[in-house]
Amino acid sequence: MTVTQHEEQVHLLEAIARMGSAGRAEGEDGNQLPRTFWPVPEHLRAFDPDVVLIVGPRGAGKTELFRAVIEQGLLPAIAAVVPGIRLPPLEANRTRWIAGYPIGTDFPSHFQLQDYVRQSQANDELFVKVWLAYLLRVLKGEIQDPDLQAIYQPAGGDVAAVIQAFQQSMRQALLALDGLDQRLSNEDRYLFIAYDELDTLVRGESSITRMAVRGLVGLWATHTRRWRRIRSKIFLRTDLYERSAAAGGADFAKLAANRAELTWSDRHLYAMLARRLANADEKLGEYCKVKVTFEENPTLGLLPSSRQSSDFRPLFERMIGPYMGANERKGLTFRWLLDHIRDGRGHALPRPAVRLLEAAAEIQKNGQTLPRWPRLIEPRALRRALDRVSEEHKGSALDEWPWLEGLKQRLSAIHEVPWERRDIDRCLQKNWEDSWLYPSSTEGIRPPGDSARELVDYLIEVGIFRARSDGRIDVPDLFLAGLGLKRRGGVGRR
Secondary structure (H helix, E strand, O other): OOHHHHHHHHHHHHHHHOOOOOOOHHHOOOOOHHHOOOOOHHHHHHHOOOOOEEEEOOOOOHHHHHHHHHHOOOHHHHHHHOOOOOOOOOOOOOEEEEEEEOOHHHOOOHHHHHHHHHHHOOOHHHHHHHHHHHHHHHOHHHHOOHHHHHHHOOOOOOHHHHHHHHHHOHHHHHHHHHHHHHHHHHOOOEEEEEEOOHHHOOOOOHHHHHHHHHHHHHHHHHHOOOOOOEEEEEEEEHHHHHHHHHOOHHHHHHHHOOOEEOOOOHHHHHHHHHHHHHHHOHHHHHHHHOOOOEEEEOOOEEEEOOOOHHHHHHHHHHHHOOEOOOOHHHOEHHHHHHHOOOOOOOOOOHHHHHHHHHHHHHHHHOOOOOOOOOOOOOHHHHHHHHHHHHHHHHHHHHHOOOOHHHHHHHHHHHOEEOEOHHHHHHHHHOOOOOOOOOOOOOOOOOOOOOOHHHHHHHHHHHOOOEEOOOOOEEOOHHHHHHHOOEEOOOOOOO
16 A cells, blocks of 8 residues: 555545534534535425424434524525425525524523422423413514513523413413414415424423423414414424324324324435535545545535435445455445444434444544555444444433433343343342432432333333344344443454
8 A cells, every 4th residue: 555545545534533523413513514414305394384293213313404404594405406395485584493492591491390390280281381481482573562571571491480471461472473473474474483302301201201292282283273374393202202192182193194204214324424425525525426426516515316225335335345354244334334223123323324434434543554445444443333333322312311321230230132021121120219320319310111111112112122023132233332231142342
């Protein structure tokens, strides 16, 4: 290998290692987002004016979709390259996107909301009023009704004062919203209120979160037909949607019938990875163009024009090689990339896919040798990266599932998978009432379910565990190292 080739490999590896923000859309550079966001046609149904619920699992791209449209205003550029999707008017002066949640200090923290719920004996109907009151507050600039000043005066975190003021002005408040909708219609404008990260409303209190979600859905199920120009977009994690819908009744059924699902086919995942690689760095873009055809867009950058998963195989085989070892028995690289980041339901998602390549490039760059050009990453670096991705994936999930540390601590007693169902139930039931935070804490964090058996069912439902055909319980590679587990008979990473 020449010095020039070695320097180029190092440069390309550095570009791959920083092609995303550790795979998290929340930390993505806003200037780079237009060149990394991959527009999946089904996902864009989320912006059909009549679609309210947008459902997807952790890491499916809900936040990135939210940022691309609401923060970056990319809908016109995206619509130009993905025709056939029903969208609101794309002119900036006719459509306005407003965040309904999260809205920082203008909404109560999870401690404030938790305290309010316990003191007021809240139910779904009370949460309808909570969401209505805070809807009025985020629409203050549009309504401009002096009779509603009392609703705007309390601090956003003082939920009791906000609700009290709303109840005292409820009739005027509802008339003001009706009047705003009529004015928007007369002016041929739309307002979209978007709600994201609802699973963070009350940390570790899933029953309160589901109650709040049912209240939000109840509000918009009632008013979506009433208001034609004030519309909403509610982004829900799949498991939260399913559990809330089970007790949501007719309100959920109305909105669920026309929901948008954020699912990812393998083709779209490979296209997303190729697009991120090509737009991360000019030289890396040239490297990718040798094997994949791209179209140049002035706003969105390089867009792969390939239409099948197999069209991306030459790129990843050029980068890593065709096999995960000496021959096919070690695994085909192209399949391995996604198969080893699938959750227990068989779903592979963008966040761990991006992070796997980033981490592998970083490990390869810091190693003692580089593969022969044009290879950039050796299979052993990819295998080592998988453990790192698993640990980071579990860590990133703690905001939504803070009890995972308690789960990991308990699983250390039976750290090799797969397990017989009775063994895992028995292991988790032991010390069930002890703290589920680690190190131990007095904070009242509890896992979902009232018993170990219910918890295991939930873990299977969300893909942390997987039920095998022989009845045993397994853990996918995506969570294996993060939970401190090993596969029985497995070979350690070099």
